[in-house]
Structure formats: structure tokens, C-alpha cells
Amino acid sequence: MDENDEDDFGFSSGDEAALLATSEALEKGTKRKNTSFEDLSRSKKPATNANPVSDYLPLASAALTKTFGFKGFQLKQEQVVTRILGGESAVVVFPTGGGKSLCFQIPALVFADVDAQQNIRGPGEHGITLVVSPLIALMKDQVDALKRRGVAAATLDSTKTREEYLDTCDKLRQGHLKILYCAPERLNNEGFVEQMKFVRGGIRLLAVDEAHCISEWGHAFRPDYLKISRFVDEINAERVVCLTATATPRVAKDICDAFGIEITGLFRTSTYRPNLHLLAESAPTKQKLYPKLFQFLRANPGATIVYVTLQKETEALASELRTQGFKARAFHAGMQADVKQRLQDEFMACEDLIIVATIAFGMGIDKAMIRNVVHFNIPSSLESYSQEIGRAGRDGQISRCMFYVCSEDLHLRELFARGDLASKESVRGLLNEIFDDETTRFPVGGQYKANHALQTKEFDIRATTLKNIYAQLELRHGLLREITPIYTKYTYTAGASFSATLAHDTSPAARAIGKYGKRATKWYNIDVDFASKGVGIPRNDVIKKLNQWNEEGGIELKPSGVVSVYRILKPLPKTSSEIGKLVDDIFTLMQEREAQAMQRTDEVLELITGSDCFARKMAQHFGDDLPGGIKECRHCTWCLTHKPVAVEPAPPMSFNKVAFNSILERVPDRDDARFLARIAFGISSPRVTAMKLGRDPLFGSMGDHEFTVCPSFSQGISEM
Known part of the structure; x- marks a missing residue:
């Protein structure tokens, strides 16, 4: 659920061709190795212990x-x-x-x-x-x-x-x-x-x-x-x-x-920082927390980060704060890079700016005088909470870390903890595609190519979860090894001298480009695999030629469409029984991780609802304790009141049979009860997006229920 700006492939637009040139240089560099730095740094224990x-x-x-x-x-x-x-x-x-x-x-x-x-x-x-x-x-x-x-x-x-x-x-x-x-x-x-x-x-x-x-x-x-x-x-x-x-x-x-x-x-080193005062308050509803937040910010001025879970909430809360006279800005991963950079620069320069942000904000922000960090929603774990409050008070001065909670948050907590688990049917479908008749005929050392973007949509598996499944096949079962991804689509515009270049370059690669490059208005498209097979040359020869012309200014080249590539390490499972065992193993581990995610959110709630010093409990979670054997920090909410923070439970809800039946009627697919439960609970997924259900009134219509409505959908499917 993290909204960090991740480098999904570690692969930039020029890498594939550049690495071809690098490979050639390596052949020459191998000869240098024996004369230049053979003995310099090739062992795990370098010769640095002479002194x-x-x-x-x-x-x-x-x-x-x-x-x-x-x-x-x-x-x-x-x-x-x-x-x-x-x-x-x-x-x-x-x-x-x-x-x-x-x-x-x-x-x-x-x-x-x-x-x-x-x-x-x-x-x-x-x-x-x-x-x-x-x-x-x-x-x-x-x-x-x-x-x-x-x-x-x-x-x-x-x-x-x-x-x-x-x-x-x-x-x-x-x-x-x-x-x-x-x-x-x-x-x-x-x-x-x-x-x-x-x-x-x-x-x-x-x-x-x-x-x-x-x-x-x-x-x-x-x-x-x-x-x-x-x-x-x-x-x-x-x-x-x-x-x-x-x-x-x-x-x-x-x-x-x-x-x-x-x-x-x-x-x-000790996780305890005595200048951070860990505070918490609760209210029956989110709306009743707003006055508490306003009062806290007026009493504790200074640079502040207010963390919320959803992108839309950053905008809404920042707007509400501005109406109350605060200088507040919203920040989330969905913003343009230049906008985010301006906000970070403004925050670094101001002493009184409040940033309402998702967890996309904070990494790399080295501002010493952050006076407050507020969690307006429940953090996903004590680790995340520790990391986020750790951005406050780096100047050593007292800073306050306020944690607001209400029963409405419990739904959001479960939504994020359960969001990554795909259904067992989805995992089975994915593995059946990976180990289909064509793939299982590949020899050991052969290559299997996978379009992750298509697989996430087809099998309703989130991208991070899909990568975890492939990682299990690689690291746990030793079947595949991920290697360099490739581009599937190459487009280019031709300069004035392009025709002359084609006429004078008699290489097989140039012939392949001239024959198979298809013009569509301004841009040419070429299927590199098809072109290389058409003239009987390696795929890389075509790519190298395209990049040579790009460097010379004859064309402007734009590769796109990344496909992941895996080398086959040993004979792949072929029978339904073998694949079934893999499905069971992978899905069981996924269930265990979901349970761990739920447990981590429980630990966050227990921090403030228990009868113990917040700082001491945090320290013990990380295998530490308060210095000098003291039992209390003397400035957290527990130490100040010696009363646990009570989270009022949401009023009991009767089963919403109307919404339940409406979802069954609205969604014709009957292959996955968990998919129906996602719609009911308001958990997005690739399939939900593809079916444009995210804005449907039914999406999240049973969000005030426990996620245990999932078995109810299984029963509903069987009765239809």
C-alpha cells in the first residue's frame, strides 16, 4: 500500500542498447583484469589488515x-x-x-x-x-x-x-x-x-x-x-x-x-528519544477529531507533518486546516514530480508550514526543526510509526507526536492489511499460465517471458503481490531466475537523411529495419523480434543498429513496453498435481503474510490502548528498553494520565442484505468470492479497475462490515 516512488524495473530508456556496448567493453576489459587489478579487490577479506x-x-x-x-x-x-x-x-x-x-x-x-x-x-x-x-x-x-x-x-x-x-x-x-x-x-x-x-x-x-x-x-x-x-x-x-x-x-x-x-x-542504538513526547487521543467519529486536531496545532505551533492514509484525504484535511487559519498544504504520490519538489522546498524553508501527507512524504526530508508529527489515521505497523515520528525533533528540542484514533479507522486498517492477498483461484490461474504446455517444453537454460502488466489484470493480482509470487518461484522453489527485462515496442521518427542511410547501409540489421519498419503518420513502428527472425539475425543486432542511428541523429528512438524475462533453472512442473502443490504452498505463505499484516495493526492499537508507557512499549518492540532501567518516560499520554486510551467501538451493524444482493446482481462473474468481497469492502484491485467498479455506488457499500463477508459471498455464489 506504500505510495513511495519506487523504481519498478531499475531499467531506464537507454539501458538495453547501452548494456550491449558494455558487454563488448567487458570482453576487452577481461584482458585488462589480469594486468591491471587482478589482485586489488577480488576477495571478501581485502588486504586492509596490514596496519x-x-x-x-x-x-x-x-x-x-x-x-x-x-x-x-x-x-x-x-x-x-x-x-x-x-x-x-x-x-x-x-x-x-x-x-x-x-x-x-x-x-x-x-x-x-x-x-x-x-x-x-x-x-x-x-x-x-x-x-x-x-x-x-x-x-x-x-x-x-x-x-x-x-x-x-x-x-x-x-x-x-x-x-x-x-x-x-x-x-x-x-x-x-x-x-x-x-x-x-x-x-x-x-x-x-x-x-x-x-x-x-x-x-x-x-x-x-x-x-x-x-x-x-x-x-x-x-x-x-x-x-x-x-x-x-x-x-x-x-x-x-x-x-x-x-x-x-x-x-x-x-x-x-x-x-x-x-x-x-x-x-x-537505543530507539528511545527523550525529546519526543508520544501522545494519543480518541473520539467516537472522525468528525469529532477535527476540533481536537485544531486545538493541538494552535497549542503547538511549528513545522508539522500530518499523516493520513488516502490521497483524497490529504486535500480535504489541508483545505479544512486552511479554513481554520493554518498554513497547510497537501502532498501525495499522485502529484506531479515538480509540484512535489516545490512543496518539499517550501516545507524546508518555512517554520510554520503544515504538510498533510500520505507516507509518500518524509523520506529524505532532513529538516531538523519539525515540531509535530500527527497521525490522523492508524499507521500500518509500529515500524512505520517509529520511522515517521522519527522525523520530528532532530534538533534535540521537544517535539510532539500525536496519534488520533476512532472506530472508523478500523475499517481502513483492515482494508490496507487485506488488500494484497489474491484469491487462491487467481494464483492457480497464474501458475497454470506460467507452466502451460509451451513453457514446460522449454529446456533448462531457456527463457520464459512474462508481461506483468497483463497478468495483474487477467488474474486480479496486484503488482507487488505478483512480484512476490515470482520471487517465491525463484528463491523458494528454484524454478526460475529473473534476468534482464526487455522492451517489446520500438518506435522512431526518421530524419531527412534516413532514406539515404537505408540505401547505403547494406548490413542485415539495416535491411531488417527497412523491410519491417512500418510508418504510421509521423512515427515508425517495428517489431524487433519479428524483424530479426525475418532476416535470420540476433534480436540485439537490430537494437544496436537502431541505437547507432539514434546516436548519429538519423532517427529519434523511443523504446517502451517492458517485459520481464526469466531463465529456467530446472525442469518445470507439468502435471496438475505438481502445480497444485505449488499453489497450496504459495497461497499458504500469502495467507500467513496477511495475518502478519493484521497483527502489526493490532500492535499499533495495543500501544495506545494498553496500560504501559508508550515509549517503553515501543522500545521493547525493537528489543530495547528505556535507559537506566526506568519504567516510564514521564511525558507520554499513559505516563501523564495513567489511563489507557479507549477506542469506542462502532455501533453494531445488521447485515446489509440489500447491498449484498445488489453486488451479486451487478457483477456477473461467479469465479471468485474474494473478488466480490473486495467490491463490498471497497478494496481496489486490477480487476475492479478494469471493470470500472471503483466509482460504482456498490463499491465499499458494505465497508462497515467485517471482511468476513467473504464466506457469505462464497455461499451466495453456491446458491445461485
Whole structure:
């Protein structure tokens, strides 16, 4: 349900052709490898232990002061940096705003100095620190900040043009970069993996940001994160540092296990921040919370973030606040990038602006004087709550974190927790398509291509859930391995010299383009697969020729239509029994994850409705406690009142038989009871969108019921 701006493919418009050129360079680079940096950085334990580790600390401290302006390390930063410079890996669990980034940025700056001190590398052979981060906006912000400080940093993401991509590749070959950011999805790109194997000087450090995404039982699991440990081995990265602000003991152990890091390499600091006052209030209805919010904001002026769940609510609440005289703006992921950037800039510059936002706001916002963080809806987990309130009070001054709750929120909580689970029928349909007669005839090593966009619509499975299913087939069952995605559609406009180019270029690729490129008004369309087969040449030859002409200015090329590609690792299941076992296994795991999501929202409610100090309960959730063994923080709502926050239950509702029957009559499909329940409960899905039911009065007409209406629809279907 996250509204973050994710890099879905880690794949930009120029990559496919650029990687072809990279592959050719790699063939030449392989010869260089034996003479240039064969012994520089190809082992997990680099030769950095010749001197005592303490010899490196003056170098690290100097970089900290000169580049970042800090007089000294804080928390356990020095211990982490020392361990990394000593050649070992680490897991860092620091609170939001705790300086995690310096734990990889300082080593990245110091590696060259350490090498010079040991006299083991030449100029440009310092290698790079590769940072895997899930958010394009956050990568961009960090790279821009590093460049302003004179640090050679870059990012590879789907917003880059082909020219920008090639420029970054050139800097890597020349040894001009120290830090490179990329999205985890890019690790599926075979060309990128090969490219990282031959980076000049090697990968000195791989930093995994938001590392809690590795854990299947974490609050923000992303399957591509599970593949990072395999990537580390493939590129022979010297060491790894995993960083997160929100790891329970179980999640921290998952991270350590994934990278084979001993418990001595886990560095955790207290999650408790005494300047954050955790407060909570309830009301019977959302409408009755409005006066409480207005009163709180008047009593506590200053820069404020108000978090809500739905995009439309950001606009409505911001408008309401403005009518009350507050300076308020709405922010959500559906806005244009330039609008979002202006809002972020305005927030950074103002001391009294209130931003009403979805969770799309906040990542990368390094504003020290945020006085209040308000949750106007229930957060999805204690991890999310901790991360969001952690944006307040980074200047050390008292800041207040208000949590408002009412029974109306309980419906919204269930809607988001249950939104990702597809029906078992949908999973079965998907697997039957993947392992159809054609695919199962492919040999081991062959390639299976999947259009995820079409599959989400056809089988009513959300995109994130679909990726999780494919990840299970890859990581849990070892059937497929995701490799470089490809484009299915190429369009181009022809320049004035294009006809002459076609006439003089006698290569098979040029002949294929001339024969199979079809003009439609201004643009030409070409089916690359069809064209390459038509003249009997590799697909890549046609793509290379198109890009050559694009670079020369003869055409303007626009590829589109990404298709995911998987290599077959072992014989695929063929019988209905074999596929049925896979369906059972995958669906069971999906059900367990849905139960976990519901449990996480229960934990959030228990935080404020229980009889315990909020701060202590939060600390214990993360395997911590209050300092000095104290039992109470003395400034949360429990400590101030010693009364739990009571959430008044919604009045009992009789079963809405009219709405139930209307949904059965309105929707002719009888193949999926859970689909009907989604409509009743107001949970969107690809199928709901395709059938244009999202604005139908029936959509959400039973939203005040429990989701257990699902069995009722099963019974309703069987009786018809």
C-alpha cells in the first residue's frame, strides 16, 4: 500500500542498447583484469589488515570534519566505520536521523587514503561503494547533497537518459566515482551485474539501505531485496553494511543471516528519544477529531507533518486546516514530480508550514526543526510509526507526536492489511499460465517471458503481490531466475537523411529495419523480434543498429513496453498435481503474510490502548528498553494520565442484505468470492479497475462490515 516512488524495473530508456556496448567493453576489459587489478579487490577479506585498524581513524575523522563539518562521530558510528575499514561487514540499526548514511559515506571517502597508506593501489583504483536504495527521490537527494560537498557520486535509475547512463558508465571505467546508488530491481539486470564485476578497483563496500526490506516477516518486505546477498557473491563485493531504522530482533537476525554476518557485527542504538513526547487521543467519529486536531496545532505551533492514509484525504484535511487559519498544504504520490519538489522546498524553508501527507512524504526530508508529527489515521505497523515520528525533533528540542484514533479507522486498517492477498483461484490461474504446455517444453537454460502488466489484470493480482509470487518461484522453489527485462515496442521518427542511410547501409540489421519498419503518420513502428527472425539475425543486432542511428541523429528512438524475462533453472512442473502443490504452498505463505499484516495493526492499537508507557512499549518492540532501567518516560499520554486510551467501538451493524444482493446482481462473474468481497469492502484491485467498479455506488457499500463477508459471498455464489 506504500505510495513511495519506487523504481519498478531499475531499467531506464537507454539501458538495453547501452548494456550491449558494455558487454563488448567487458570482453576487452577481461584482458585488462589480469594486468591491471587482478589482485586489488577480488576477495571478501581485502588486504586492509596490514596496519592496526586504529591507524585509519584519523583518516575517517578528517573526512568527517572536512567533508561533512562534524567535529566527531556520534552513537556507534565510529565502531561501524572502524569495522568496515578493517575489512568486515556490519548491520546498523540506528533510529531515524541517527546518522546511518555516514557509516558508508565515510569509508567510501577514506578507502583511497587507506590504500595509499598501505601502498597497495594506484590512482583511480580505489573502487566504489555501491548503495542499494529503494527510493529514486531519496537516492537523488543524497547524491545531490554529496555533490554539493565535492563527493564524486552518481545514481543509476529509471529517470536517467541514455546519455546520462553512458556518462556514469564512463566515470566508472575511468575510476572517477566513489559512490554509486541504484535500486534493488536493477540487480536483475544481467548487464548491470556483469558491469559491476569489472568496475575499476572493484566494489569495496556494498551498502544496503532500508535493509529491513530483506526480511520476509518485516513490515516492508520487497522480494528483490532477498536477491542482494546472491548479488554480493556474484560481484565479489569486499564487504557489506546493512542499514535500517526499524528492525525488530527477528528482522535484525534475518538481515545478519542473509549476509552471513556474525552477531558481533550488529550495531544497535537505543530507539528511545527523550525529546519526543508520544501522545494519543480518541473520539467516537472522525468528525469529532477535527476540533481536537485544531486545538493541538494552535497549542503547538511549528513545522508539522500530518499523516493520513488516502490521497483524497490529504486535500480535504489541508483545505479544512486552511479554513481554520493554518498554513497547510497537501502532498501525495499522485502529484506531479515538480509540484512535489516545490512543496518539499517550501516545507524546508518555512517554520510554520503544515504538510498533510500520505507516507509518500518524509523520506529524505532532513529538516531538523519539525515540531509535530500527527497521525490522523492508524499507521500500518509500529515500524512505520517509529520511522515517521522519527522525523520530528532532530534538533534535540521537544517535539510532539500525536496519534488520533476512532472506530472508523478500523475499517481502513483492515482494508490496507487485506488488500494484497489474491484469491487462491487467481494464483492457480497464474501458475497454470506460467507452466502451460509451451513453457514446460522449454529446456533448462531457456527463457520464459512474462508481461506483468497483463497478468495483474487477467488474474486480479496486484503488482507487488505478483512480484512476490515470482520471487517465491525463484528463491523458494528454484524454478526460475529473473534476468534482464526487455522492451517489446520500438518506435522512431526518421530524419531527412534516413532514406539515404537505408540505401547505403547494406548490413542485415539495416535491411531488417527497412523491410519491417512500418510508418504510421509521423512515427515508425517495428517489431524487433519479428524483424530479426525475418532476416535470420540476433534480436540485439537490430537494437544496436537502431541505437547507432539514434546516436548519429538519423532517427529519434523511443523504446517502451517492458517485459520481464526469466531463465529456467530446472525442469518445470507439468502435471496438475505438481502445480497444485505449488499453489497450496504459495497461497499458504500469502495467507500467513496477511495475518502478519493484521497483527502489526493490532500492535499499533495495543500501544495506545494498553496500560504501559508508550515509549517503553515501543522500545521493547525493537528489543530495547528505556535507559537506566526506568519504567516510564514521564511525558507520554499513559505516563501523564495513567489511563489507557479507549477506542469506542462502532455501533453494531445488521447485515446489509440489500447491498449484498445488489453486488451479486451487478457483477456477473461467479469465479471468485474474494473478488466480490473486495467490491463490498471497497478494496481496489486490477480487476475492479478494469471493470470500472471503483466509482460504482456498490463499491465499499458494505465497508462497515467485517471482511468476513467473504464466506457469505462464497455461499451466495453456491446458491445461485
